Amino acid sequence: MNIDRSIDLAPTWRLIPPIETTGLIQMSIDRWLLQQHVLGKIPPTLRFYTWSNPTISLGYHQRYYPEQWQSLVWQSAAVDLVKRPTGGRGVLHQGDLTYAIIGSGFVGKRVEVYQQICQFLIDGWRSIGVDLNYGNAGRGYIHNPNCFGMATSADLVCADGYKLIGSAQLIKSGAILQHGSMRLEPDLDLFERVFGEIISQPPTSIFQLANSQIIGALTQAAQRHFQIKFEIQPLSDREWSQIKADLNSG
Numbered sequence: 001m002n003i004d005r006s007i008d009l010a011p012t013w014r015l016i017p018p019i020e021t022t023g024l025i026q027m028s029i030d031r032w033l034l035q036q037h038v039l040g041k042i043p044p045t046l047r048f049y050t051w052s053n054p055t056i057s058l059g060y061h062q063r064y065y066p067e068q069w070q071s072l073v074w075q076s077a078a079v080d081l082v083k084r085p086t087g088g089r090g091v092l093h094q095g096d097l098t099y100a101i102i103g104s105g106f107v108g109k110r111v112e113v114y115q116q117i118c119q120f121l122i123d124g125w126r127s128i129g130v131d132l133n134y135g136n137a138g139r140g141y142i143h144n145p146n147c148f149g150m151a152t153s154a155d156l157v158c159a160d161g162y163k164l165i166g167s168a169q170l171i172k173s174g175a176i177l178q179h180g181s182m183r184l185e186p187d188l189d190l191f192e193r194v195f196g197e198i199i200s201q202p203p204t205s206i207f208q209l210a211n212s213q214i215i216g217a218l219t220q221a222a223q224r225h226f227q228i229k230f231e232i233q234p235l236s237d238r239e240w241s242q243i244k245a246d247l248n249s250g
Contacts, residue, residue: 013103013222015230016047018215023055023082023093028247029235031085033102034170034177044103046222046230048215051093055080056194059088059168074190086168086177092194095185097211099218104175114154114167117178121156121165124221128213129205132156132164158203182214 019029026049036042054074058065060083069090072079084091099121106113115134122132135155156165167180184206191199223230235243 010227010229012043012231013226013228014043014045015219015232016045017232017234018048018050018211019235020050020052022053023051023057023080025243025247026051026098027057027082027084028243030100030102030177030179032239032243032246033100034085034172034175037102037104038173038175042102044228045101046219047100048211048218049098049100050211051096051098053077053080054092054094054190055082057082057084057091057093059090060085060170061087062089065090069194072194074187074193079190079194084168084179086170086179088166088168091166091181092186092191093181094187094190096181096183097214098179098181100177100179101222102175102177106176110169110171111154113176114169114178117176118154118156118165118167120222120225121180121218123225124214124218125156125164127221128209128217130164130203131159133159135163158206160200160203162200162202164202164206184209184211184214 019026029047029049033042033045033047037045054077056065056069056072056079058081069079069081074094101117106116108116118134125132133156135157154167154169155163156167157163163183165180165182167178170177184202186199186202188199188201191197219230222228
């Protein structure tokens with residue numbers, strides 16, 4: 001009898017269970033994980049997370065954005081404004097699910113690395129009935145403060161043109177952080193208030209999916225695509241202390 005030993009020989013990545021918290025803390029976690037990977041203290045890592053409050057995340061180099069973003073209120077609560085460690089334009093996090101990959105060893109130009117990583121998203125979504133393709137917007141996107149206003153070659157769109165996933169990257173000392181927002185159940189009125197644009201509803205097939213089903217499909221796709229196995233490892237108390245210390249020192 002032939003026994004497949006490939007899973008035993010596959011590299012091990014860390015899988016952090018989903019976390020829901022504020023945007024400020026989520027961005028601190030991603031920064032901290034990248035730094036720890038650069039130092040060789042943690043293996044490549046995949047995590048999924050949600051935002052406890054509606055939040056606009058700004059690209060690291062994004063200096064200009066509408067002044068009203070500093071005082072937005074939705075359902076009697078302020079819309080948070082945070083800075084991402086990655087590039088790109090403003091993203092409204094509400095009704096979305098975010099993925100983050102921290103790793104190294106990816107080879108090629110930036111767009112090629114995007115596509116190496118994004119393939120697991122394409123494969124995972126296809127496995128639950130949603131076909132995705134890359135966007136094709138030109139460099140004019142840099143003048144639009146709304147990341148989801150256009151779809152570039154680093155973004156993934158549905159067959160009807162709905163931009164489902166917008167991703168951004170940071171490369172540091174050969175290691176990479178790529179994270180992206182999957183826009184699942186956006187509040188159309190809030191998006192119009194933030195960006196002054198009317199957006200379309202996601203395809204019906206997306207509304208029918210639970211976060212747990214999406215995360216399961218994408219995790220399995222990542223195992224196949226990167227030829228790895230996962231070890232589920234929540235953030236420890238020590239790690240949380242270090243993340244919060246870094247946040248307070250910043």
